Amino acid sequence: MHAHLKRMVTIFLLLSMLIVFLTGCWDSRTIEDQLILTGIALDVADDPGKISVTAQAANIQQGKAGSGETGGEGSNESIVMKATGDSLTACLTELDRDSSQKLLFHHNQIRLFGIELAEQGIKKHLDLIMRDQKARLEVPIAIVDGRGEEALTAKLSEMPLSGLFLGNNFEAQSAISPQYRVRLIDFVQRLLDGTAAPVIPIIKVTGEDDKQEIKMAGMAVFHDDQMIGRLTNEETVGYILSFGNVKKYNIVVSDGQNQAGLHIATLDCKREVTLRQDGGIQVSLTITSVVSVSELHGFKEMKPPELLKYLENLAQEEIKNEITDCFSVAQTLDADIFGFCTMVSKKYPKQWNEMKERWSEVFSDIDLSIQVKVRIPETGQIVQSLEMEENMK
């Protein structure tokens, strides 16, 4: 028993010594001494070869950050800082030095690139972001039509912190289709595919001083890490649809005089790639979709059963057209935004090796066949439109 006691005392001494010697608390940082970063934007600086970094952080001292309650006095909600330097590291060092608080990167909601920088190439700026364990790979990235800082300095009426707004917005859009939100990891995966062209959403800041808005403005198409062109919002639809996995999306179809709003409940796309005899490839997309009617204008002469058939046909045509349009844009840009090359490399690894060299030639010569199967099982609360009812009488 005595020896036991002695051992306890020794262990206690050892532990307390450890605590005394080791209590450096190196990693300890209290929350309130941190600037919680909500968005970061990279731009081309005025000096050639330099970049400028804009960081948006929540201002905890003022108002209720993050909630829209005090939207009116949004001016104090966010702190925006700017720095210019040769590299991202230099800029971040400068930002850190110039503020009294440390920057906290974990909660960054969005990474923005100015369009000018995107055209020059963004690969080298991604290295730090991927290397740093504090930065998260699932943070979405976007291109700003204009300068990146505009999006972060924008005063939105909806939510004072535009970084938070963008993060939430992309999150909500990804429910429609995962393609709407491009996370850093998605971008890097596409980048590593080699010949595939990564695509990043573009946003645009519109409006006057106090009532600014951020709008989606299509997608930026990259070749390797340089932006080479863009899809408009309309062309983007085809891009989105061609990947399938679309939920709760609305399209409008029309046959010239009549118009119908259709709600795509689900849309799936099966992609198949086969080699052609002449060395080219053939891609077939088989799309199956469940659609419901959300709005009808016209169609006065039709009875419900034939109307649904007719609408199904219209929808099939519409979806097909959207994809073909988008595909032709992609071909003119010579950018494989659909990732067809990845499919080839997975399915025909041997042939792929020699095809890689002449990919742009192959791509411009792809046989794209699209089969669309649309089903309209329901028409909402009413079957016929009011206009049709009139006709019946």
Add this chain to the structure above:
Amino acid sequence: MKSNRLPLETDLLDVLEQEVLCASCAKNAASIPELATGCLSGDTVLLVDGCAGGLVINSKGWEKRAVSEPQSESVVRGPREGFTENLRTNTSLIRRKIRNGQLKVEQMTVGRKTQTGVCLMYLDGVANPKVVETIKYRVGKLDVESVLETGYIEEYIEDAPFSPFGTIGYSEKPDVVAAKILEGRVAVVVDGTPFVLTAPMLFAESFQTAEDYYARSLYSSLIRILRFIAFMITVFAPAVYIALVSFQHELIPTTLLFSFAKAREGTPFPAFIEAVIMVFAFEILREAGVRLPRPVGQAISIVGALIMGDAAVSAGIVGAPMVIVIAITAVAGFLVPALNDAGSMLRIVMMVMAAFIGFYGVAFGFLGMLVHLATLESFGVPYLGDFDGDDTKDTWIRMPLWSMTKRPKSIARGDTTRGQRFIPPLRPHVPDEEGEEP
């Protein structure tokens, strides 16, 4: 019947003692001091003309508390009787539950000055003889002056005196002790206290209450799991909070981070000091509430919990989230009363680890706790149990009684089946129409 004629050489007193008197304990005493002591301590002295010496007949009648509802373990459903301070009453309460010849009661006397009566009770042929021997040996070897409560015995015979976890169980309720004896444990009843020790004890026992077995098994299982979670909360909640706000900020959802940061804005102390202040304040209030007479105690807790907490937040000494964390920690601790003291100690250890190196420290604190639990043994039985087979049926869940046909493997020896085969209630209990049971 023996013959009426007495053999000449026998003493009349002996005859009286052995053949006539019905007292449980009569003693033939020769000297006057012996007789006097007997008389003084409440016994009856019988002197017979013509006999040297006299008989001291045990006829002590002490004032004793009636059997009443136990204070520490109240139940909604289940027997309400509790042990009293009288050894005989206690053993009879247990024996009334187990009317079986196998139930052995072994009387011992401990304490040089107090001469306290101690009873070991166990089911012969069910309890592990090794455990019985060990307890008998340890209690028999005790050389202490006084034994005033079971706590005295517990400290002297337990396996791990420096562990925060108790390795001997105790209860105030005869039904609980009877159930433990039926599982093969040994009960130690001590004169002068309503608490009865049971050994060996498993970690899982701390999470069991008497009512678990009287309520529906699904509900009992749910509550058991809840108790496990509550124990985790009471040990780890402050540590996790410290680790969150001073180390791993990335774990907090963004909007919550904003409100945490706002709440902490303007409080002067780091999270660890804040937590220490609050934990100590809570322990002080609790201790005050326990020791004071009940009406005053309640007032203290109300003043402490409501007014002081609120005042501390509005004065900017601690942040509001910390008050919430400590409150949930405190309340969760009361779900597992058996581990309340262990919880308070471990909580502080975990807080130091968290303040030192964040979640890594908490993780290794947890691992250290696990290693410690794995090293513990209670009279040769692994404290953590084996996580194995039938024994798990009554740990973090409680299976229906009819499914527990075996006594705990780690505790019972010999007769380990509780019943031949228990018929699950889903099967028809009445014979079929053909008159044959399936």
Add this chain to the structure above:
Amino acid sequence: MKIDKSQISGKQFMFMVAFFLQSSALLTSFLAGITKNEAWIPVVIDIVLCIPLIFLYRTLMVMFPEKNFLQVLDEVYGPVVGKIIGISYVWFFITLAAVNLIDIGDFAKITFTTETPRMVPTLICVLVTVWAVRHGIKVISRYSKLFTIIEFIIVGVSIVLLFNQMDFTNLLPVFTQPAIKYVQSVHIIATIPCGELVIFLMVTPCMKKLTPRESTKYWFGGVAMGMIVLLVVLLRDIAVLGKALHLFTLPGLVALRLVNLGEALSRMEIIFAVALAMLLFFKITVLCYVSTIAVAQLFGTTQYKRLAVIVGILIMAYAPTLYPSSVEHGISAQTIVPFIWTPFQILLPLLTYILAKIRKLPKAITPAVKKQEV
């Protein structure tokens, strides 16, 4: 001479083996660096290839049920050669423990403590480890089942949470790399998680008596559980990360970081990280225990409890001298380490088995042998 007098059951042994293999699931980066998104192929090959290896270990265990591996070496090679090989095995055990200690240091550096000196998390780990080691194999084995179940739950939950991000076409194409890459990967898996099981030969004397049949059952049961988890984890990481897999030092953790099901269920990687730290801790505990037993055996003493702390500290002091940086650690694990480990894990056990068969060992215990043992 029996160093550790505690006993473990066959089931506990099985879970220890399973858990030991599972804990390698975290460190798949050296594998991913070689065969990239085809890293699952060598694992599948190895599940088959390891069967004879495990059978060899099992047979050695059945042949000498009373002896740990160093005692077996003494008996088979004679006291002098046996001791020399024994010393090299002690080095092997200590180095293995040290390498894993480096891993937990790296892991802590990446996940928990980015600015803390590496020595601090390592020291904490060593202290808890030696505490467990001091109480013998019984204590270590007691929570192995609990941990195995926890690991199964974690892998299951993470797969469910990541399911919407998995793209199983990432597993394609197959067999596009040069053949030597597959040989290398197979070699790495055969030596690094599988061959390391040779350390369990040091636990033999603590096992309850098993029939050869039971022995086979528990060995292969454990290996099957471990390898399946390894394979599933690798498949999960490839399906989630795809081409980016080989970029990361801890692919498993990066994959878990991507868990995002709304605000509440994102950012949970620290919980996983805690679980992974538990896995690594267990592995180090077993290795540290084996090293301590081996040192005690080498000097012919049973006082292993008193040696536990100092052996743990020796491992801690030895670990940082092995590699100047984690990059070199990674490259060495890919290119050199399989060759260093091969003699210890495959060649020497095989040679021991053959020699024992030739010399018709184990002999029935004669009084002379008994005396020698005391």
Add this chain to the structure above:
Amino acid sequence: MVWAVIGGFALIALMDFLPLIRRKKWRAVAAFVCTFCAALTLEVLMVLNIEIPSVMSAWESFIRWLGMGYAA
């Protein structure tokens, strides 16, 4: 820092070494002294920032000399 290390080692010796001597377990004492000296030397050298040659690099050159080892 050196003194802290030496103090730590002294504590370990106090805890584990003295009981071994008291119980006259000389083989265990030998084992303890060997590991103790090795650990102390390594730890002190590390604290003093003296570079210790790596065993692994020696192995590497040996394996390469044998003509084995995979390409990096």
